[in-house]
Amino acid sequence: MKRRNTLKLISGMAGIGTFGTSIVSADETWPREEKRSQRWFSHPELMDQLDNIQQRARANVTLEEIGESIEGRELVVTTVGSGDTDIFIVTEQHGGEPHGTNAMVEELQHLATSGKEYAEKVRNELTVHILPQANPDGAMRNQRGNAEGIDMNRQHHYPVGATNNPSPEAQAMIDYVTDLNPLWVTDIHCQGGAFSGEKDNPGHYYTSSIYWPTNPEADPEAVELSRQLNVAMWDQVDGYANAQLSRYPGGTGAEIARNAYGIRGYGSVLMEMTATHEHPALSGQMINQCRKQIEVMLEDTVDDVLFDRDPDRADNIPDRPARTAWKFAWDQPPHE
């Protein structure tokens, strides 16, 4: 009975969009361990996966605990590659948005174990740092906020070493990324099950939305690079059947990761997959597309073609439709 109530609550949270900053009690924590069929990782499962990848890797893979969540769960960055250029990717700042975590576990596995040309050249030319499930307390509850209901993607404006950040998860990321000084940062989210009236007809909805830093203080060169990364993803996904990209209607706040890391001078990209966990049939597509978007940015960076892309073309990426055009009621705050 308790389990059924929990599932009902979760369904309500994601389906009618009330999950905003609500806090799920510990008793209602979603037992992801019991839900393997839905393929989302609990935090312990994720830690096992990262260990497995490290053990099976043909290349150098390191796991580094960069901090811990409010409830003491490890925040682990997995690094693969030996190149001079560092890239940083984060998933699941919002605990109910698991597709990026699965996609990046698959991608890590590929980069660490494959002998194919793509994986070899990325490993040789780049060092890819991935922080999957940055908000593990939220992930274990399937909620947006951390254990105290704080939205960690509104806490990235704190300086390095700050001790008053209400999200230790965000502070750990700020400290790590700033020390790393990466070429670019990507922050992966899910923007919910918002379909333009064509739920059973993929291709008639935007499968992903993307964006670049828009805060006026963002470094102009970082913004240009971010726009080139957006164009790379747009060109790539446009070639797929049943997939379309749009521009995410995000704000200019300096506290949002997309803007905060642009202000610090790194290329910075937001990815919002159109997905919720209650539409499992679409999950595979979203996980694959998420990987493709990451792969084109990595490969473009290795091949140097990224820097030849016209950043002005980012303005041609279509706007995501207004909420009223979407099939499902959608009154939660923006998901970024």
Ligand SMILES: [Zn+2]
């Ligand atoms: Zn989100």
